Amino acid sequence: MRNPLSKLVVDIQPSGIRKFFDIVSEMKDAISLGVGEPDFDTPWHIREEGIYSLEKGRTFYTSNAGLKELKVEICNYLYRKHQLQYNPNNETIVTIGGSEAIDISLRAMLDPGDEVLIPQPSYVSYLPCVRLAGGKPVIIELKVENQFKLTKEDLLNAITDKTKVLILPFPNNPTGAIMEYDELVEIAKIVEEKDIFVLSDEIYSELTYGRKHVSIAELPGMKERTILINGFSKSYAMTGWRLGYAVGPSNIIEQMVKIHQFAIMCAPTTSQYAAVEALRNGDPDVEMMREAYDQRRKYLIHAFKEMGLECFEPFGAFYVFPSIKSLGMSSDEFATRLLKEEKVAVVPGTAFGDCGEGFLRISYAYSIENLKIAIERMGRFVSKYKEI
Ligand SMILES: Cc1ncc(COP(=O)(O)O)c(C=O)c1O
Incomplete structure (x- = not known):
């Protein structure tokens, strides 16, 4: 029998998060x-x-x-915020979810060989999604000495004449880093000068502490070249409802709708009705959860x-990213031993990129009780x- 599998798919590594x-x-x-x-459970009025x-x-x-009603509420929300x-x-x-939005925006924008800049450490799906869309991932290593922010030097060093898209993963999973207004201004200048596009994954936009989340799309000239991704999983505790969205230039969204139409048809109807309620009346719930996360x-x-x-x-998301370099163990070794010896599961930093x-x-x-134990x-x- 012939090998039934695609080499492209076989070569993609499964996520390193699930292992533990x-x-x-x-x-x-x-x-x-x-x-x-x-x-948290999804707030009751949303359920x-x-x-x-x-x-x-x-x-x-x-x-x-x-649903038209939901799209209107999404636009109202983005205007309000x-x-x-x-x-x-x-x-x-x-x-x-934001997951599908990441996948179809890349598929709508990339031709074979187009380079996509992926700052790492970052969420596990960017790299495989770029590959599946035929693009070439180019990794930018974020550094702890820059508080894991993207600097203009790092960005400039990674751009070539094949670069098409920059993924902007802030507030960041796994580091919790955020980008502030002045830092985004520097990035936006280069994005415009080099004529590239931004896929801004803002799924944790509601979870920042003592700092307001800024979207790069707010900066002059950026809305035209940014696909902004967000969703309901993190801010409204709605992971299982599987709902997210993307906004951006109509020519890109139009192509995304085409892929979505053939691959998905539409997002779950029940979830869409619940999400309308989340956007209309969910602010106090978000505030309550944010305060609890901040304490933790x-x-x-x-x-x-x-x-x-x-x-x-x-200052963002719900992760901390401590260094264990002083212990002379690799991240994987630490996580494996910690689980075996003390029965605590954490994720090695390498699950989010070699850096x-x-x-x-x-x-x-x-819960704080679990954290304490x-x-x-x-x-x-x-x-x-x-x-030792
Ligand atoms: C940075 C980031 N983007 C996107 C997602 C996808 O979330 P969802 O598909 O549930 O909206 C996640 C989930 O962990 C994430 O951490």
Whole structure:
């Protein structure tokens, strides 16, 4: 029999995040600080709206690009938060999570051989999605000494005449780094000068602490060259509803709708009705969750300092990214031993790119009680190996 598989797909490595969780799920008393998923339930009034839509018999496909009502609310939200004006009719598409939006925006923009700049450490799906779209990933290593921000020097060094798209992954998973207005101005200048496009993954836009999230699309000349991606998973604790969106120039959105139309048809109808409610009345819930995350963030930064591990202060998302370089172990070794010896699961920084070596991703989307137990165990582990 011929080999039924595509070489392109076979060559793609599975995500390094999941490896530990299969082990954790079978280990008694193990605590996971690994998953990037809110520990809160979806707020009740949002769930209720989903239930109500089912009771009303709203069980049909919506239009391909999404329910008109939802697209209007998405545009209202982006105007309210960022003074960005998008047309719900041709500049907005509702997708299956931010995940689908990342995939189809790359597929709509790339021709074989086009280079896509991927700052790392960053979310695991960018690289495979670029490859699956026929593009060539070009990695930019973000550095702890720059607080894991993208600098204009790093960007300029990576651009060639084949560069087409820059992925801008802020607030960042796994580092928690954010980009502020003045830093984005520097990036925007280069983007315009070099005539490239930006895929701005703003899925954690609501989760910043003491700093307001700025979208690069707000900067002069950038809206025309930016696909802005966001969704409901993180800000409204709606991971399982699988809902996200992209806004951007109508010529790109039009092609994205085409791929979405043939591959997906439309995002889940129930979720779309629930999301309308999230955008209309969900601000207080977001605020409550943000405050809880912020408390946990402060607790962890303090705890890692006490443990003697260097930990850069993140202002976004729900992750901290402490360095374990002082222990002389690789990230993978640390995570494997920690799980075996103390039953705490964390993700090695290398799951997010080679430059994540020497770091761990710790998620604080877990209750403070769980965090405290995990930190006590980690503290014991670190002091044991510090002495060796
Ligand atoms: C940076 C980033 N982008 C996108 C996603 C995808 O989220 P979803 O598809 O649930 O919207 C995630 C999920 O972890 C993420 O961390």
